Amino acid sequence: MATATSTSARLDALVGAAAGSGGPGAAVAVTHADGVLYEGCFGLADIEWRQPVSPDTTFALGSVTKPVTALAVTLTARAGMLDLDSAVAEHLPRVVGPGTSATVRQLLTHTSGIPNFLSLPGFQERIEPLVRTSDDMLAAFTAEPLDFAPGTRWAYSNSGYRLLDLVLSAVTATPFDRALADLVLRPAGMTTACVPADDAVVPNRARGYRRDDGTVRVVAPTRRVVSGGAGGLVASLRDMVAFDRAVRRHRLVDEATDRNMLQPVRLLSGHTEDYGLGWVLSSCRGEQAAGHTGGIGGFSSVYARFPRLDAGVIVLSNDAGFPASLLAHEVATVALDLPDPDATDGGGPVPAV
Numbered sequence: 123m124a125t126a127t128s129t130s131a132r133l134d135a136l137v138g139a140a141a142g143s144g145g146p147g148a149a150v151a152v153t154h155a156d157g158v159l160y161e162g163c164f165g166l167a168d169i170e171w172r173q174p175v176s177p178d179t180t181f182a183l184g185s186v187t188k189p190v191t192a193l194a195v196t197l198t199a200r201a202g203m204l205d206l207d208s209a210v211a212e213h214l215p216r217v218v219g220p221g222t223s224a225t226v227r228q229l230l231t232h233t234s235g236i237p238n239f240l241s242l243p244g245f246q247e248r249i250e251p252l253v254r255t256s257d258d259m260l261a262a263f264t265a266e267p268l269d270f271a272p273g274t275r276w277a278y279s280n281s282g283y284r285l286l287d288l289v290l291s292a293v294t295a296t297p298f299d300r301a302l303a304d305l306v307l308r309p310a311g312m313t314t315a316c317v318p319a320d321d322a323v324v325p326n327r328a329r330g331y332r333r334d335d336g337t338v339r340v341v342a343p344t345r346r347v348v349s350g351g352a353g354g355l356v357a358s359l360r361d362m363v364a365f366d367r368a369v370r371r372h373r374l375v376d377e378a379t380d381r382n383m384l385q386p387v388r389l390l391s392g393h394t395e396d397y398g399l400g401w402v403l404s405s406c407r408g409e410q411a412a413g414h415t416g417g418i419g420g421f422s423s424v425y426a427r428f429p430r431l432d433a434g435v436i437v438l439s440n441d442a443g444f445p446a447s448l449l450a451h452e453v454a455t456v457a458l459d460l461p462d463p464d465a466t467d468g469g470g471p472v473p474a475v
Contacts (some may be wrong), residue, residue, distance in 0.1 A: 126159075132456050133160050140449050141165040145338055146331040146420075146441035147175035149359040150449070152457040153366050153434040160457050161359070167328035167440060169338060177359045180314060180327045181438040182343065184416025186423045187317075187355035188283055190365070192230050192400020193374055194290055194305040196383060199226075200375065203293045206230070213289045219264035221281075224272040226289060229282035230399045231387035235268035238279040242266065250348060259284060259347055276387065276395040280352040287351025298351060307361075310368035315357035320345050324356060330420020332442040341420030341442060353418045359438060362425060366434035370427060384412050384429070406451055407460040415447050424450040433458055 133152075141148040147165020151158055163175040199206050204213065204226060211222035224234035239245055239262055249262050263281045270277070287298040294301045299317040307315045318324050320343070330341040346354050357365070368374050375383070384401055386394040396403040401412040406426070413426030413435075422444040427434040435454045437446045454460060 129456060130160055133453060134162055136452055136456065137162045137449065138164050140445060141175075141439065141441075145169065145333075146439065146444070147179075147328075148437065148439040148441070148444060148446075148449075149175050149177060149179060149181070150438075150453060151177075151359055151363050151434075151436045152453060153363060153370075153436075154458075155432050156367065156371075158363060159433075160453070161363075163359070165441075167326070169329070169331070175328065175440075176326070178314070178326045179438075180324055180356045180358045180361075181423060181440060182330060182353075182416075182418050182421040183355045183357055183423050183438075184349075184353045184418030184421060185280075186414045186416035186425050187349075187351065187353045189400040189414050189425070190302065190306050190355055191283055191286055191290070191351040192383065193369075194302050195226065195230065195286055196375060196379065196399060197305050198290065198293050200379060204289070210285060210289065213292045214285070217260055217264055217285075217288075219266070220268050221264055221266075221285075224282075226286070227399070228272050229286050229289075231276070231395075231397055232278050232282060233273050233276050233387055233389065233395075234279065234282050235270040235272050235275070235277075236279050236281045236285070237263055237266045237269050238277070239263040239281045239284070253345070253347055256288060256347060256350075259350075260288075273390045275389065276397065283352035284350045287354075290351065299346075299354075302351075302355075306374060310374060311364035312357060312361040313364075315355060315361040315365075317346060317350075317354040318356060320347075326358065327356065328421075328440040330418075330440050330442065332420055344419040349418060353416065357438075359436060362436045362438065366425070366427060366436065370429075370432060370434065406454050409454075409458070409460055411454075417442065422446040426450055426454065428454070428458065431458055 141164035149163045152160040167173045167179045206227040221236035228234040383399040411426045416423040422439045424437045424446040437450045
């Protein structure tokens with residue numbers, strides 16, 4: 123059995139090799155029970171100012187926002203403020219289009235059939251620059267034909283989660299960023315996490331980068347009006363450790379509700395898909411995991427939890443091309459002493475989406 127010191131050294135070598143020291147960086151943690159087994163920070167949060175990554179550096183999470191949004195929506199359902207099987211039109215009567223017949227649950231599970239706005243032809247080049255308000259954003263996709271009838275197929279859609287943040291705002295009569303803070307972020311102890319306005323000053327915020335033929339370039343942040351509940355959250359490693367503990371200790375939702383959120387979605391045909399209410403369901407070397415990947419505006423991230431092991435893995439980076447999912451798999455294998463891979467291995471804590 124490896125000692126804690128030797129395991130930490132192996133993890134430092136893994137993370138350090140992936141992140142390097144003079145460019146964009148990464149913050150990584152492995153948790154178990156109520157403690158932190160490993161914490162490592164490498165590289166730079168801001169290359170121009172030579173500011174190193176620390177546990178307090180805040181990163182854009184991208185789609186790791188989705189489990190947080192899903193928890194907030196689930197909490198409002200538990201409080202009797204909405205029915206997960208109610209139609210979108212019931213909560214957003216001003217929104218028109220074929221997708222409004224989909225249910226809140228179908229938005230949560232990517233079975234609504236509403237096209238993913240990022241996949242619409244010309245969205246990033248022609249449509250996104252013109253988006254100024256939520257109405258502009260909705261106009262980009264709500265009038266589009268459905269990709270399939272709600273409940274008949276599964277297809278990843280950021281559009282569903284952008285609608286969910288509007289549903290949450292409607293039922294709580296509170297702006298999405300505040301509703302998310304009240305329902306999840308503050309109860310979880312995520313003291314610096316937020317969904318910031320485009321002009322907000324966020325302490326310790328990392329700058330996002332990408333690599334272009336060996337040259338590191340700055341990536342402009344994605345605007346909140348675009349990302350919203352689909353990917354607008356920023357958080358530090360400390361925030362994510364607190365979130366992980368709150369989720370695993372059932373401080374946000376009770377164990378039965380959490381178990382329901384981790385059930386694979388069942389289509390009308392009876393077929394199931396490896397996605398719950400905001401959680402990607404996968405395995406790492408035979409060990410069941412629930413989590414999400416995220417990639418947005420020069421950032422890459424992964425959060426995965428292992429219910430049977432009572433453990434979690436967090437990888438945050440300000441490098442768009444950082445191999446966050448692969449590194450999470452390697453870190454989990456070493457830190458949690460997982461067995462050698464076999465034919466049933468899911469290939470990582472969570473698949474890229």
